[in-house]
Amino acid sequence: MPTYTYKCPSCNKVFEVLSSIKDYKDTVSCFNCDCKKASRCLAQDVQTLNGSVKLGDNELKTLGHLAQRNTERMSEDQKQAIWEKNNAYKETPSEKPLPKGMSRLKKQSKVKWT
Numbered sequence: 055m056p057t058y059t060y061k062c063p064s065c066n067k068v069f070e071v072l073s074s075i076k077d078y079k080d081t082v083s084c085f086n087c088d089c090k091k092a093s094r095c096l097a098q099d100v101q102t103l104n105g106s107v108k109l110g111d112n113e114l115k116t117l118g119h120l121a122q123r124n125t126e127r128m129s130e131d132q133k134q135a136i137w138e139k140n141n142a143y144k145e146t147p148s149e150k151p152l153p154k155g156m157s158r159l160k161k162q163s164k165v166k167w168t
Contacts (some may be wrong), residue, residue: 061095062087068095 061068062084069092084092093110114120125133135144152158 059095060084060092062089062092064089064091 057070057072058078059068060082065084065087066152067084067086071082080094081090083090084091114123128136149158
């Protein structure tokens with residue numbers, strides 16, 4: 055069954071309705087404010103249609119396709135945990151203590167070559 059996207063003119067709420075083709079209506083009542091004039095939003099349907107195309111394992115051509123497919127399968131918690139794992143060092147720069155008698159070199163200012 056297809057999913058149709060509607061937008062309510064009074065509360066600007068966008069919602070989806072799952073219905074068969076024979077039960078399709080151009081306008082439906084809004085779930086949020088019970089307005090009877092919620093009309094179909096075609097731009098959202100096209101965006102949903104393009105976003106729902108999935109590549110099979112034999113159609114994955116690049117590493118980016120594989121990464122995108124795996125990301126789509128993850129929950130938001132899993133994505134957040136991976137982001138924290140990979141970016142934790144950037145937010146809190148921690149300097150390890152040096153052994154006795156050692157010191158850190160100071161960064162020299164950049165030299166412009168002419």
